[in-house]
Amino acid sequence: MPKIWTIIDKEWAEVFKNRLVLFTVVFMPILFTALPLIMIGIGGAQADLGGDATDIPPQFLEMCGDLTGTACFTLMMVNQFLLLFMMLPLMIPVTIAAYSIVGEKTTRCLEPLLATPITTAELLIGKSLAALIPGVLATWLSFGVFAVIAYMLVQSPELLRRILDPMWITAIVFVGPLLALAGINVTLMVSSRVSDPRVAEQVSMMLVLPLLGVFFAQIVGVLLVNAQVMQLAAVILLAIDAGLVSLGVRVFQRETILTKWK
Amino acid sequence: MIHTENLTKKFGDRTAVEALTLDVREGEVFGFLGPNGAGKTTTVRMLTTLIGPTAGTATVNNYRVGRDDIAIRRCVGILTETPGMYDRLSAEKNLTIFARLYEVADVKGQVEKYLRLLGLWDRRTDLVGNFSKGMKQKLAICRALLHEPAVVFLDEPTAGLDPEAARLVRDFIEEIKAQGRTIFLCTHNLDEADRLCDRIGVMKQRLITVDTPTNLRQRLYGRKVVFHLRVADDALLTRVRALPFIKDAQRVDNKLVVGLDDPETHNPILVRLLVEAGADIQFVGELRHSLEDVYLSLIGTGVSTD
Numbered sequence: 176m177p178k179i180w181t182i183i184d185k186e187w188a189e190v191f192k193n194r195l196v197l198f199t200v201v202f203m204p205i206l207f208t209a210l211p212l213i214m215i216g217i218g219g220a221q222a223d224l225g226g227d228a229t230d231i232p233p234q235f236l237e238m239c240g241d242l243t244g245t246a247c248f249t250l251m252m253v254n255q256f257l258l259l260f261m262m263l264p265l266m267i268p269v270t271i272a273a274y275s276i277v278g279e280k281t282t283r284c285l286e287p288l289l290a291t292p293i294t295t296a297e298l299l300i301g302k303s304l305a306a307l308i309p310g311v312l313a314t315w316l317s318f319g320v321f322a323v324i325a326y327m328l329v330q331s332p333e334l335l336r337r338i339l340d341p342m343w344i345t346a347i348v349f350v351g352p353l354l355a356l357a358g359i360n361v362t363l364m365v366s367s368r369v370s371d372p373r374v375a376e377q378v379s380m381m382l383v384l385p386l387l388g389v390f391f392a393q394i395v396g397v398l399l400v401n402a403q404v405m406q407l408a409a410v411i412l413l414a415i416d417a418g419l420v421s422l423g424v425r426v427f428q429r430e431t432i433l434t435k436w437k
Numbered sequence: 438m439i440h441t442e443n444l445t446k447k448f449g450d451r452t453a454v455e456a457l458t459l460d461v462r463e464g465e466v467f468g469f470l471g472p473n474g475a476g477k478t479t480t481v482r483m484l485t486t487l488i489g490p491t492a493g494t495a496t497v498n499n500y501r502v503g504r505d506d507i508a509i510r511r512c513v514g515i516l517t518e519t520p521g522m523y524d525r526l527s528a529e530k531n532l533t534i535f536a537r538l539y540e541v542a543d544v545k546g547q548v549e550k551y552l553r554l555l556g557l558w559d560r561r562t563d564l565v566g567n568f569s570k571g572m573k574q575k576l577a578i579c580r581a582l583l584h585e586p587a588v589v590f591l592d593e594p595t596a597g598l599d600p601e602a603a604r605l606v607r608d609f610i611e612e613i614k615a616q617g618r619t620i621f622l623c624t625h626n627l628d629e630a631d632r633l634c635d636r637i638g639v640m641k642q643r644l645i646t647v648d649t650p651t652n653l654r655q656r657l658y659g660r661k662v663v664f665h666l667r668v669a670d671d672a673l674l675t676r677v678r679a680l681p682f683i684k685d686a687q688r689v690d691n692k693l694v695v696g697l698d699d700p701e702t703h704n705p706i707l708v709r710l711l712v713e714a715g716a717d718i719q720f721v722g723e724l725r726h727s728l729e730d731v732y733l734s735l736i737g738t739g740v741s742t743d
Contacts, residue, residue: 282524287580292539
């Protein structure tokens with residue numbers, strides 16, 4: 176455990192001096208918090224939208240139940256942006272992990288690091304946690320800020336209850352970090368197999384694509400993200416993560432990295 | 438301290454190290470010489486458990502490579518080809534991280550000790566990215582020694598350093614040798630190897646030979662003594678050649694270059710003969726072939742002198 180903390184300490188000391196990483200960690204949460212709040216603000220200001228529900232997909236209207244047309248429309252928009260919120264714990268850690276690996280490569284620090292009595296598992300866990308913790312904390316903090324401001328902005332208790340739905344709490348608290356863990360493991364695995372670790376970042380960021388797919392599917396009304404979809408996503412991700420963590424330790428070959436990185 | 442038996446490493450079809458059998462004694466500085474691509478770094482990587490051998494066995498400090506890897510890493514220090522320091526961290530932070538990973542008990546104390554020893558204490562809070570190449574190399578040496586390893590692997594420790602920094606590093610190697618540590622030194626600097634190493638192994642995929650620098654010279658070129666005379670002529674040369682213990686003798690201007698097996702015994706006889714023959718001897722000295730001559734000869738032929 177002390178070696179894992181040493182790796183985390185080292186990663187944070189180094190990676191947070193990178194301006195792009197800092198930008199991702201600070202700016203993205205602010206943006207993703209502001210967007211749904213702006214939607215709530217607009218929804219609240221335009222009360223005359225009430226009653227016109229033609230732009231809302233029928234299955235979503237069904238989900239809205241007793242909500243007014245404006246409240247239902249606001250809920251739909253907020254739901255869409257809350258999906259983006261789930262990308263945060265993926266985007267931040269993958270950026271951190273990729274840059275930490277690029278750093279190891281460009282400064283050729285990995286060989287002396289691997290020469291210490293650290294196990295591959297300790298090194299990978301340290302690197303994963305160093306990437307995961309800031310992303311998850313930034314997401315949780317942003318969601319907390321969003322919840323507080325949403326509470327102050329939304330007059331309808333029913334709308335507030337639906338915005339701060341347990342489904343979204345599950346999504347932010349569990350699904351997001353599980354998605355992040357998958358992204359980090361893919362980053363680490365790919366980086367041990369390619370000569371340019373930036374490829375790893377690009378490949379890992381492709382994990383955002385299914386999430387974007389869900390985002391657009393919901394906008395056009397093809398898919399409705401509800402508690403069942405979120406629970407299913409959590410179960411699938413848990414299984415994927417278990418497989419990726421185990422595969423990651425096996426695939427992260429010291430020899431391949433030392434002899435193939437040029 | 439280090440023992441290998443038919444240690445072999447292949448990368449696909451390419452053999453990097455072939456059947457290396459080697460013994461490095463405790464407390465010696467062992468020079469490992471060879472051209473680029475000879476397998477020196479691969480050997481160091483196998484002995485420090487960074488990569489696994491394809492065949493053969495190796496032990497370091499009585500721990501077996503492949504079985505006791507973590508124990509080996511605890512008792513060896515390594516200076517890699519490139520310093521590999523974290524440029525965005527300070528010198529002190531860099532060493533602190535490695536001291537913790539090496540499970541050093543007194544992290545602060547050891548970091549301070551080595552920063553002071555290599556003259557970097559006043560720059561401890563500076564970012565390593567602002568250091569010169571020599572300073573980074575010194576810091577990397579500090580890192581290799583933080584945990585007081587019994588065996589130290591140094592891969593090109595003075596490569597790219599200015600003469601002053603190279604001298605400092607060499608002096609430091611002599612200091613750690615005096616502490617009784619075993620040093621495995623890979624270098625292209627033959628003068629450095631000659632000065633620092635107790636024994637030398639010459640490698641080109643396989644081990645060509647191992648011996649002390651003096652013995653290597655003797656085995657390849659024999660021992661030669663140069664007599665500087667006021668005037669040398671062929672008559673003197675003929676008288677010298679007539680002696681039974683002379684292996685070969687040549688005249689170069691006013692110098693006689695004489696090959697001998699045992700100069701300590703035969704020099705006085707030769708001096709007496711030359712004086713009796715009327716020669717004025719100005720100087721007598723041993724002709725030393727450079728280690729470079731020895732190395733190039735060994736690498737050129739690739740044939741063991743054993």
